[in-house]
Amino acid sequence: MNQASDLTEADGRRLYTHMRRTLRSAVTAGCVPPRDSxxxxxxxxxxxxCPRCGNSLRRSRMAGRGTVWCPQCQ
Structure with missing residues (x-):
């Protein structure tokens, strides 16, 4: 597993840009939208x-809420 400190400066900027775009999209929708990607x-x-790699998603409860994640990509 990689750590944020292992990112190059260019990768860090790209990640930051994608995070802002994702958050802006969610805030505009008023929720986390159910996009296919x-x-x-x-x-x-x-x-x-997983829409990225096709592996099965795992389900769990965290802080009383249900969540899913990809064990390969996350």
Missing amino acids: WLTGHRDDPAPT
């Missing part, structure tokens, strides 16, 4: 898969 677009599927 996001995990939120697949979390309610009977057998959810």
Whole structure:
């Protein structure tokens, strides 16, 4: 697993840009939108898969809320 401190300066800028774009999109929608390219677009599927790599998503509860994540990409 990589750490944020391992990112190059260019990778850090690119990550920051994508994070801002993602957050702006979610705030505009008033929620985390269920986009096909996001995990939120697949979390309610009977057998959810990662839109990035195709692996099965895992489900868990954190702080009383349900969540899904990809063990390969996250």
